[in-house]
Amino acid sequence: MDNKKLIYIHPLPVRIWHWINAVGMVMLVVTGLQIRFADIVSLFTLEEAITLHNYIGFVVIGNYGLWVAFYFGTGKIKIYFPTPKTFLPNTIKQMKYYGVDIFKGDPNPHHMTPDNKFNSLQQQAYVGLMFIFMPLQMITGLLLWRVNDFEKYINMLGGIKIVDTIHVLLFFFFSIFIVVHSYLATLGHTPLAHFKAMFTGFEESH
Amino acid sequence: MKKKKYTSLVLGIFSLLIAPLIFPSLCPAVENEECMECHADDTLARTKSEGMKENLFVNQENFENSVHHANDITCVDCHSDIEKLDWDNEIPHSERLAAVFCDKCHEEEAEAYVDSVHKKAGGKGITIPCYACHGYHYVTHLEAESVLERENGFCLKCHNPNKFHEWLPQMETHFAYVECTVCHAPEVPRYINLRFFDLAKQKFLDGNELLTAMGTDYDGFMPLVDTDSSGIIDIKEFENFTYMLLAKDLRGTFHAELVVAIEPVVHHVNRGAANRECEMCHIPTSLFFENVRFALNKEDGTTEHHQVDRKVLETYYLKHFYALGGTRIRLLDQIGLAMIAAGAGVVLAHLFMRILTIPTRKKKMDHKI
Structure with missing residues (x-):
């Protein structure tokens, strides 16, 4: 209580984007499981799963537009990019923290501020995620949504199986990302601290 | 040896005599060429009683590429009511020919067709004869046709x-x-x-x-x-x-x-x-x-x-x-399973270590206070 203070870390548009994305991604993974493994999974009919997957896909794409608009519109996008000078030492420090120091109860070497929200490991993960994996998944998803209309582009990429392979590998990646991301979110000063902050916008700083 | 030779000769002559009775198409009463004398004219048409014009032209080249021609089926094998042509008349055969029944040869197909929506439509005043879908003079093998060719040639004609x-x-x-x-x-x-x-x-x-x-x-x-x-x-x-x-x-x-x-x-x-x-x-x-x-x-x-x-x-x-x-591709599923197992393994191992080290952190906190 002594030196605790609240910092406004997550602005409202970011929180809206985050939770729409979270629910959307979980639903895409669940319907995606149904679509790929219709012989094993039977949560929906395949027809329902495809319809749902398509609608949710568009919601997630639209939501990505919200993320782009907010971060590029406000210039806050720079929080995703590391400072070259401190990048390597910070990465090593952060890895040591997650791998060793966290178990000893040592403090997190990264101090969250609105302009420096992510530690260097988060920056790497999120840059890959938001600038490569998400767009790639959205593009391949769009191509697979209307195979006939986008046949030309699908063939340019090497055929339907190549496009599907990218989409499926990323589907597996996002499936496990949701699990790992949720687990890492419990590594705040209390297990629910980061979850709470993503609703209220305020993180406690110690 | 000589006797055997005569027997073969007699059998040969006899076969030639009875062949037309067994295989009439081998010796048709009317040759295709005779039919084509008129039907090769692409303007040949007749006016039906409803006033509609019916084209009576037969494209010889297309007919010769047809499966029927390939199997030596002649015009009068199907139009079997034409027994001879009377060239003294303007139309050398009956003006109204009898309907052609494909089921005379295609028995199995005809039997199968009975159990179909197309045949059952007959009861509602619509008749869908075989040739509505298959055509008549230019029927070809379908085996080699692509999905689009098959669809365009049949279902998409009406649907x-x-x-x-x-x-x-x-x-x-x-x-x-x-x-x-x-x-x-x-x-x-x-x-x-x-x-x-x-x-x-x-x-x-x-x-x-x-x-x-x-x-x-x-x-x-x-x-x-x-x-x-x-x-x-x-x-x-x-x-x-x-x-x-x-x-x-x-x-x-x-x-x-x-x-x-x-x-x-x-x-x-x-x-x-x-x-x-x-x-x-x-x-x-x-x-x-x-x-x-x-x-x-x-x-x-x-x-x-x-x-x-x-x-x-x-x-x-x-x-x-x-x-x-x-x-x-099953390999992708195996890769996916490995990715999920690796991710879940790291999470579980980390969680396990966190639980295991709770006393260490508690001691440190107590010491701080």
Whole structure:
């Protein structure tokens, strides 16, 4: 209580984007499981799963537009990019923290501020995620949504199986990302601290 | 020896005499050429009682390419009420010919047709005779025809599929790769038809073209490709086949389509009987993918088919064919499982360490206070 203070870390548009994305991604993974493994999974009919997957896909794409608009519109996008000078030492420090120091109860070497929200490991993960994996998944998803209309582009990429392979590998990646991301979110000063902050916008700083 | 020779001669003469009785088409009362004297005229037409004009022209070249001509069926075999031509009359035969009944020869097909929505429509004042779909003078083999050719030649003459398939995801892709009757005639055997598309020539190669390029013929194809002589081209043999084509500078792709076998039961199309369950097709154990055949199409529209292991559908040798879930690449599932196991393993190990080290952190906190 002594030196605790609240910092406004997550602005409202970011929180809206985050939770729409979270629910959307979980639903895409669940319907995606149904679509790929219709012989094993039977949560929906395949027809329902495809319809749902398509609608949710568009919601997630639209939501990505919200993320782009907010971060590029406000210039806050720079929080995703590391400072070259401190990048390597910070990465090593952060890895040591997650791998060793966290178990000893040592403090997190990264101090969250609105302009420096992510530690260097988060920056790497999120840059890959938001600038490569998400767009790639959205593009391949769009191509697979209307195979006939986008046949030309699908063939340019090497055929339907190549496009599907990218989409499926990323589907597996996002499936496990949701699990790992949720687990890492419990590594705040209390297990629910980061979850709470993503609703209220305020993180406690110690 | 001499006696035997005479017996053969007598038998020969006797056969010649009775042959026309057994095989009338061998010695028709009216030759096709006689019919064509009038019917080769492309202006030949008659006015029906309803005032509509009916074209009576027969394109000789097209007729000669027809399956009936190939089987020595003559004009009067079908128009059997014409026994002779009377050239003294303007029309040398009866003005109104009797209807042609295809079921005289095509018994099984006719029997199957009885159990179909098209035949049942007859009770509602509509008659759909065989030739409404099949045409009459220019019927050809359908085996070698692609999905689009089959659809355009039959169902799409009357039906607009866009009207009734809005529910179907990837509607147009289904229309392009799956023949209507695959779903609409649920009892008919189906198979995946594989053809080779030459990217340089931008066309499908027929059997002759492919075999010539490979330096073999119809008899030599399987011994060359099916090296273990199992009668089935397995994945390894298919891989070698693709290398063989590359070695002959044939660059292309294998195009796959889901078609039906041309069997009488294909007529069993009935209202409400079509398969609408996506899971029938889109699971790896689907019977729809059990039968995979590589097609060597011949000029007469027939095809020489060679069995291919269905597992080939689950490889990258067929980059342009993928039935969601149904022909999925199993290796990707194994990679996915490894990714999930690795991620979950790290999380569980970390969580375990966190729980295990709770006393250490508690001691540190207590010490701080």
